Amino acid sequence: MPAIAATPVTPSLLPTYKRAPMEFVRGEGVELIDADGKRYIDFTSGIAVNALGYGDAGLQEAIRHAAEGLIHVSNLYRTAPGEQLADKFVATSFADRVFFCNSGAEANEGAFKFARRWARGIGGPAKHEIFSLRGAFHGRLFGTVAATDRPQYRMPFRPLAGGISILERDLDDLVISVNAETTAAVILEPIQGEGGVRVLEPAFVQAVRELTRARNVALIFDEIQCGMGRTGHLYAYERLGVAPDILTLAKPIAAGLPMGAILMTEEIGAAIQAGDHGTTFGGGPFVASVALHVFDRLSDPALLAHVREMGTWFSDQLHGMSQRTGRIRAIRGAGLMWGFDVVEPAADIIGRARDAGLLLVSAGEHTIRILPPLVATRDDLARGLVILEGALAVG
Numbered sequence: 144m145p146a147i148a149a150t151p152v153t154p155s156l157l158p159t160y161k162r163a164p165m166e167f168v169r170g171e172g173v174e175l176i177d178a179d180g181k182r183y184i185d186f187t188s189g190i191a192v193n194a195l196g197y198g199d200a201g202l203q204e205a206i207r208h209a210a211e212g213l214i215h216v217s218n219l220y221r222t223a224p225g226e227q228l229a230d231k232f233v234a235t236s237f238a239d240r241v242f243f244c245n246s247g248a249e250a251n252e253g254a255f256k257f258a259r260r261w262a263r264g265i266g267g268p269a270k271h272e273i274f275s276l277r278g279a280f281h282g283r284l285f286g287t288v289a290a291t292d293r294p295q296y297r298m299p300f301r302p303l304a305g306g307i308s309i310l311e312r313d314l315d316d317l318v319i320s321v322n323a324e325t326t327a328a329v330i331l332e333p334i335q336g337e338g339g340v341r342v343l344e345p346a347f348v349q350a351v352r353e354l355t356r357a358r359n360v361a362l363i364f365d366e367i368q369c370g371m372g373r374t375g376h377l378y379a380y381e382r383l384g385v386a387p388d389i390l391t392l393a394k395p396i397a398a399g400l401p402m403g404a405i406l407m408t409e410e411i412g413a414a415i416q417a418g419d420h421g422t423t424f425g426g427g428p429f430v431a432s433v434a435l436h437v438f439d440r441l442s443d444p445a446l447l448a449h450v451r452e453m454g455t456w457f458s459d460q461l462h463g464m465s466q467r468t469g470r471i472r473a474i475r476g477a478g479l480m481w482g483f484d485v486v487e488p489a490a491d492i493i494g495r496a497r498d499a500g501l502l503l504v505s506a507g508e509h510t511i512r513i514l515p516p517l518v519a520t521r522d523d524l525a526r527g528l529v530i531l532e533g534a535l536a537v538g
């Protein structure tokens with residue numbers, strides 16, 4: 144199939160993104176459709192956002208319903224959807240309190256502030272350090288980029304926020320560095336997304352939980368990419384057998400409308416006073432009303448069982464493809480979040496798959512990441528896998 148002729152992106156847009164050449168105009172189910180009518184099976188979900196796929200009738204109805212109500216009133220006043228949504232998160236998780244914001248990075252920045260506020264209360268200003276792990280991605284703002292392990296995202300912007308550093312994904316490193324007097328928090332992704340789809344071992348996370356509890360350090364789980372049903376559990380921590388003190392969510396929670404959330408225990412929440420943190424748009428009635436619908440869809444046990452079942456099947460298919468092609472190694476993932484390493488540049492495979500009608504995303508230069516909509520059927524996934532195998536075999 145011929146490659147698409149590139150139409151130049153308007154110079155009015157700051158060129159921060161390397162965009163693919165096609166322009167999308169519509170979507171249906173798991174497919175995106177470009178301006179020439181060409182269809183693409185989407186194994187990226189807008190980078191783990193579009194869990195319900197495209198053109199979902201229930202989501203459209205929820206948006207219409209929300210649009211008839213209030214859009215925004217500010218956090219000076221009460222509105223029902225945000226309160227109802229917070230109640231749902233509390234009812235289904237370890238958390239007692241919820242703060243809503245607008246993106247993943249903002250959720251993690253807030254989590255860092257809440258952890259520091261709590262830590263200062265019990266240990267004074269010396270108890271402020273935040274540690275993340277090798278391979279982490281927590282966002283692009285000053286605090287979160289300091290916790291993100293990608294030199295190219297960090298170097299041009301130094302000095303980054305202080306008191307935030309990266310440790311190896313190794314218990315010994317944590318035992319040496321995490322300190323009751325000076326450490327406020329440890330943050331980790333139960334499955335590292337951008338860092339290569341690395342599934343943290345339950346035993347490792349359980350040991351980090353024990354260590355942080357013993358040293359009175361807040362444990363933050365960043366489930367911005369792996370949470371809200373992606374692993375086949377509403378929260379990714381459910382498969383780890385331990386809960387954090389703070390949990391951050393974003394990407395799919397309003398199925399494409401910008402929203403983030405910070406969930407926390409009563410102990411952390413009790414340290415936060417009125418005025419300690421805020422954000423103009425966070426948890427507004429329009430987005431929260433849509434998120435109420437999304438929450439019900441993504442917490443549906445039938446949907447979660449579907450994701451687990453598809454995950455098992457998908458893993459088998461990838462292993463079969465690995466044996467047939469010899470071009471896939473180190474398959475990693477859970478539910479509908481998969482990654483595998485390739486020898487040639489991931490960008491080359493992604494380009495060939497795109498020309499053949501399949502959207503993929505990388506997670507490092509030699510890792511392909513697969514994040515289909517959670518509503519994808521076996522047939523949808525199988526069609527994408529056929530294209531993937533073709534794209535792997537050509538190089």
Ligand SMILES: Cc1ncc(COP(=O)(O)O)c(C=O)c1O
Nearest residue numbers: 246247248280281282336367368
């Ligand atoms: C695990 C994780 N944390 C944080 C972020 C940052 O989210 P956002 O791009 O909404 O700021 C991302 C985005 O990819 C992510 O995958």
